[in-house]
Amino acid sequence: MSRYLNIATTPSVAAAQEHYGSAEQWARIGARGGADETAQSQRLGPAETAFIRGRDGFYLASVSETGWPYVQYRGGPAGFLTTIDSSMLGFADFRGNRQYITTGNVRANDRVSLFLMDYVHRRRLKIYGHMQVIDAEDDAELAKRLTVPGYPARVERLVLIAVEAFDWNCPQHITPRLTQAELARLRTQPT
Template sequence: MSSRYLSIATTPSVAAAQEHYGSAQQWARIGARAHADETAQSQRLGPAETAFIGARDGFYLASVSETGWPYVQYRGGPAGFLTTVDASMLGFADFRGNRQYITTGNVSANDRVSLFLMDYAHRRRLKIYGHMRVIDAEDDSVLARKLTAPDYPARVERLVLIAVEAFDWNCPQHITPRFTLAELERWRLE
């Protein structure tokens, strides 16, 4: 775990829970090692993160309401619809959906979000903290062209940019392998 991700995640109440359940020393050692190994570039997305993100056809996105309640939703599209704009920025075209606009409303008051990207088949997951900005699609036609998946039939309403604050590759323990129809078909043909 990167020291940046660990420092964001380890609040006083988390530290108290770690102390209570006996893992505080373990996480202090991990944090010290991560801090010693990190450089100023450590929270920039590298080739492994970029490839992983580009292969996903969906992810979970969490925001927090003004009343403090978390909201998690699944965002899906063609593989690669969530894209790495640069080493510290993600983006995607936000399609018209059920028109609740809960995440859009939440981030207008508090731009902090958490993304959870899963590769169930290979038992891998990537967690990302970031700051999300929503742009109406008609306000930036250049960005809209860059983020819109060609030949995908959904209507793009908004563009979303997420400035990456920290990320963490999480352990594969307890991830149940699940396979999409496309993965099963691909493996059947191999």
């Protein structure tokens, strides 16, 4: 079984799988490895790196000290979320609505989950990780590395996410959607 599913499959999840009849399916997947070596080792390979760098946004989940989940959308130009190396992601955190909910949550519990979507090609990548927030003025070299040249947003913080595990998820029920830029490219392609 993949490292991601090992983390996700708690006793309560296993009980639900048993109750709803999918326990045997996941036992078979686990018995044959269920994932390639990259997913088992938690190391991001070329496919994951290209997918991550191609996204112009993702969903980021954290958990509050009172146990409530919080999910937010993080957006920017394609590539603003990048791979530092095969087990570390990073992005420049732009000034937003100034609620700082995720930033506060990870001070108490650094575990996060990222959900990256490619609606056009009906693909998604789920990532578990440990998030660290650094004030931008505290690490000028990292700020330079993570800042997207020419993007007008104000960088307040730098975010590093140590990848714990990831999983490619099935395309079922993903409705293809296009951004304006993707639609424009399709319109200009020769038929």
